[in-house]
Amino acid sequence: MAAAPPTTLEVTGLSTTLFTRGGELKAVDGLSLAVDKGETVALVGESGCGKSLTALSIMRLLPDPPARIVAGAVRLGGRDLVALSERAMREVRGREIGMIFQDPLSSLNPVATIGRQIAEVLTAHTGLGRTRARDRSLELLEQVGMPDAARRLDAYPHQLSGGMCQRVMIAMAIACNPSVLIADEPTTALDVTVQAQVLTLLKRLQAEQHMAIIFITHDLGVVAETARRVVVMYAGRKVEEADVDDLFERPLHPYTAGLIAATPVPGAERARRLADIPGTVPPLGSLPAGCAFADRCPRVMPRCRREKPQLTSPAPGRLVACFAAEKVPG
DSSP states (O other): OOOOOOEEEEEEEEEEEEEETTEEEEEEEEEEEEEETTOEEEEEOOTTSSHHHHHHHHHTOSOTTTEEEEEEEEEETTEEGGGSOHHHHHHHBTTTEEEEOSOHHHHSOTTSOHHHHHHHHHHHHHOOOHHHHHHHHHHHHHHTTOTTHHHHTTOOGGGSOHHHHHHHHHHHHHTTOOSEEEEESTTTTSOHHHHHHHHHHHHHHHHHHOOEEEEEESOHHHHHHHOSEEEEEETTEEEEEEEHHHHHHSOOSHHHHHHHHTSOOTTOSSOOOOOOOOSOOOOGGGOOSSOTTGGGOTTOOHHHHHSOOOOBOSSTTOEEOOGGGSSOOO
16 A cells, blocks of 8 residues: 655634634634645635635734634644744745745735746845846746746836736735645635636646645635645634545535535536525624524534534545534435
């Protein structure tokens, strides 16, 4: 039997709290996940479920105050990133963990050329001189499929399309060959054709560089194309985890089932009516005493309103936090 690939990044019991005038808000509540070399793990859920806050917590990019990691560990290469000094963490960002942010236009510096911004990543982490960094920046733009890459080096972000700006962000994220890439909604603002191009590009780069990828999205259609395992989040907590095929074939949590029912099926012979999940994710300051999904759940029981369900493993390779799913029929 072949040995399992080594775990690249391991998050254990991660809890991030927002300290506000209105009280303490649990933005990320006891989250654990692991991603192996060359693997893609998707974090999915509606807006407000804590996906992006999880990514920013891993990168330690949340401002303190008001945000603070109050428990847990993020281990990369034998080190706990939570315990590192800010100076040491700056060395990790960009070099060992790359990140693609949601909105490339707001993430890029509007008054610096594309070539300069990529070169800054290289000079900060690799010590390359100006000329070599510019040459490498051109190589990276060509690697991510930028049209007319040499001319784009001296362009400013506003002179590029959304898809081109996203390619620039990807080039910056992979510039130092990181072992982990966090992609936070990298296709949300793009049209369908460009989305497909970006997903294809990320798959190719992962195959070439053997990166572990954490892919954050609300689009389960994208998850089906990219991920091997899926972590479903709701109100800051993990409510289900499974291999992607198992998740789509038999979702155990009612929230997961609702997300799948609301996802169009490409190539379906007959269009099916898409379901919706009534209500919205509760605000962090108004979470119920029991299950946070209880008010929206079609399978709610009295117990759900009194107790918070904990993660259990009702079947091999499955984790779910739901009283109704504690026993899965064979």
